[in-house]
Amino acid sequence: xxxxxxxxxxxxxxxxxxxxxxxxxxxxxxxxxxxxxxxxxxxxxxxxxxxxxxxxxxxxxxxxxxxxxxxxxxxxxxxxxxxxxxxxxxxxxxxxxxxxxxxxxxxxxxxxxxxxxxxxxxxxxxxxxxxxxxxxxxxxxxxxxxxxxxxxxxxxxxxxxxxxxxxxxxxxxxxxxxxxxxxxxxxxxxxxxxxxxxx
Amino acid sequence: xxxxxxxxxxxxxxxxxxxxxxxxxxxxxxxxxxxxxxxxxxxxxxxxxxxxxxxxxxxxxxxxxxxxxxxxxxxxxxxxxxxxxxxxxxxxxxxxxxxxxxxxxxxxxxxxxxxxxxxxxxxxxxxxxxxxxxxxxxxxxxxxxxxxxxxxxxxxxxxxxxxxxxxxxxxxxxxxxxxxxxxxxxxxxxxxxxxxxxxxxxxxxxxxxxxxxxxxxxxxxxxxxxxxxxxxxxxxxxxxxxxxxxxxxxxxxxxxxxxxxxxxxxxxxxxxxxxxxxxxxxxxxxxxxxxxxxxxxxxxxxxxxxxxxxxxxxxxxxxxxxxxxxxxxxxxxxxxxxxxxxxxxxxxxxxxxxxxxxxxxxxxxxxxxxxxxxxxxxxxxxxxxxxxxxxxxxxxxxxxxxxxxxxxx
Numbered sequence: 001x002x003x004x005x006x007x008x009x010x011x012x013x014x015x016x017x018x019x020x021x022x023x024x025x026x027x028x029x030x031x032x033x034x035x036x037x038x039x040x041x042x043x044x045x046x047x048x049x050x051x052x053x054x055x056x057x058x059x060x061x062x063x064x065x066x067x068x069x070x071x072x073x074x075x076x077x078x079x080x081x082x083x084x085x086x087x088x089x090x091x092x093x094x095x096x097x098x099x100x101x102x103x104x105x106x107x108x109x110x111x112x113x114x115x116x117x118x119x120x121x122x123x124x125x126x127x128x129x130x131x132x133x134x135x136x137x138x139x140x141x142x143x144x145x146x147x148x149x150x151x152x153x154x155x156x157x158x159x160x161x162x163x164x165x166x167x168x169x170x171x172x173x174x175x176x177x178x179x180x181x182x183x184x185x186x187x188x189x190x191x192x193x194x195x196x197x198x199x
Numbered sequence: 200x201x202x203x204x205x206x207x208x209x210x211x212x213x214x215x216x217x218x219x220x221x222x223x224x225x226x227x228x229x230x231x232x233x234x235x236x237x238x239x240x241x242x243x244x245x246x247x248x249x250x251x252x253x254x255x256x257x258x259x260x261x262x263x264x265x266x267x268x269x270x271x272x273x274x275x276x277x278x279x280x281x282x283x284x285x286x287x288x289x290x291x292x293x294x295x296x297x298x299x300x301x302x303x304x305x306x307x308x309x310x311x312x313x314x315x316x317x318x319x320x321x322x323x324x325x326x327x328x329x330x331x332x333x334x335x336x337x338x339x340x341x342x343x344x345x346x347x348x349x350x351x352x353x354x355x356x357x358x359x360x361x362x363x364x365x366x367x368x369x370x371x372x373x374x375x376x377x378x379x380x381x382x383x384x385x386x387x388x389x390x391x392x393x394x395x396x397x398x399x400x401x402x403x404x405x406x407x408x409x410x411x412x413x414x415x416x417x418x419x420x421x422x423x424x425x426x427x428x429x430x431x432x433x434x435x436x437x438x439x440x441x442x443x444x445x446x447x448x449x450x451x452x453x454x455x456x457x458x459x460x461x462x463x464x465x466x467x468x469x470x471x472x473x474x475x476x477x478x479x480x481x482x483x484x485x486x487x488x489x490x491x492x493x494x495x496x497x498x499x500x501x502x503x504x505x506x507x508x509x510x511x512x513x514x515x516x517x518x519x520x521x522x523x524x525x526x527x528x529x530x531x532x533x534x535x536x537x538x539x540x541x542x543x544x545x546x547x548x549x550x551x552x553x554x555x556x557x558x559x560x561x562x563x564x565x566x567x568x569x570x571x572x573x574x575x576x577x578x579x580x581x582x583x584x585x586x587x588x589x590x591x592x593x594x595x596x597x598x599x600x601x602x603x604x605x606x607x608x
Contacts, residue, residue, distance in 0.1 A: 172384060172387040172388035
């Protein structure tokens with residue numbers, strides 16, 4: 001059993017869900033045009049993956065093996081609906097910006113993957129920490145990509161003007177392929193630090 | 200000369216070789232050394248008999264072939280400027296000077312910034328500085344508008360060299376053509392400076408420094424608006440594309456001569472054909488790619504002519520597609536890049552043909568991208584390894600069948 005600290009920090013870099021496991025890439029491209037939606041998306045996903053890991057871990061001894069996926073889906077879907085309703089109630093503008101991508105957390109491989117790979121075999125406390133770590137690991141990449149795209153695309157960060165008015169926004173940074181390139185560069189930087197080589 | 204080289208071998212070389220003082224800078228020394236002469240190193244592994252034309256010499260041939268396009272591009276940039284800004288009595292010399300002031304900074308920036316990227320990676324990754332860069336660094340500016348801001352030139356070539364080439368491991372490993380990668384970056388990042396009808400002719404109001412040097416006072420403060428033939432054809436509505444082109448003053452003859460607004464190096468069919476001739480005689484570029492590409496564009500253009508489509512661009516006679524825009528420049532100088540093109544003979548035919556076909560489809564079917572050759576080449580660059588794979592598989596299958604038949608007989 002890995003230490004509590006390792007459970008949380010491992011997904012930050014060494015076992016990052018996006019850059020190492022290549023999960024959840026779709027939303028990393030879609031909601032990273034600017035910082036605000038990326039941060040809200042991070043919070044939403046962290047909440048869902050943490051709570052779903054905890055609940056599934058608590059239920060792990062009573063879930064029949066044959067229908068475990070359906071049970072997991074039911075738990076995750078309920079949590080996503082709660083999140084979606086909360087966003088609509090309190091952060092309506094951001095929720096509109098995120099559009100379907102909050103709902104699509106249900107199909108996000110990170111949430112399902114952690115439930116299958118971790119929560120089903122591990123006690124609640126470890127599962128909770130694992131969920132938290134993966135949510136934050138996802139968020140680190142999301143927020144980094146969004147910061148780069150917003151900075152070069154609009155010359156702003158979280159809506160505040162950073163570069164002078166004369167700055168000509170880079171249109172490519174705002175397109176999905178631009179997000180792919182930024183993500184690729186992040187992976188390049190990360191791997192040259194971690195000395196990680198794909199086999 | 201011999202005396203100088205002896206001195207270099209004796210005193211300079213040891214400084215840069217393993218254990219020397221400047222060991223880290225070896226790629227720089229090596230580049231300078233092999234640029235000036237063919238070094239006397241002996242081969243360490245087979246094959247021992249090698250052609251005297253190595254990659255460096257090969258790449259220089261492409262630069263020679265580009266010379267007509269460069270010179271014509273410089274003159275044409277200046278000529279278009281003087282004509283459309285109503286400069287009275289502009290002589291050939293004035294056109295050349297004005298063009299040089301517009302085009303040479305772009306070429307210089309491309310070489311400088313691209314060179315810095317190339318050398319930095321060569322030093323870190325310890326690979327040779329490759330003359331392939333001389334070609335990319337020249338092809339890239341020739342595909343730009345004469346009014347492209349220099350900071351965009353710098354960004355574009357840096358993107359092309361780093362993302363298009365170095366992250367894959369340098370020359371020989373690049374999937375995409377670096378020059379076109381840089382242009383595609385600018386096209387999507389800053390579309391206003393590389394497409395539309397505001398950028399192809401320099402405007403007097405936007406070049407105060409050049410005006411001062413030439414002692415010229417602009418008469419208007421507006422930008423000069425001139426659409427390229429592709430822009431005219433793509434936006435022709437109600438009338439036939441041919442009529443729209445004629446209306447805008449574009450005929451087959453001036454599109455062939457290239458005295459029209461457009462990307463710096465790619466307007467003149469004649470200049471490109473001169474380069475093509477040189478490439479064919481020296482055998483540097485693949486004639487399979489070039490001629491199957493032209494055949495592909497003509498075939499697709501002719502097919503569009505036959506189809507009953509409600510699209511005036513589709514009805515444009517097929518031979519227009521070959522002389523219009525950057526098609527010929529792209530197929531002769533870009534598609535033939537030996538690294539990113541298909542390698543097998545049959546593969547080259549398929550690769551070239553599909554580039555031609557795709558170019559015309561993109562032009563006609565997608566008015567948002569009037570110039571299709573850039574996207575077509577990049578797309579086929581990605582497909583090239585797959586084409587080669589199937590060509591080789593097909594060959595193996597054929598040979599096995601033959602061998603079986605012979606065994607049974």
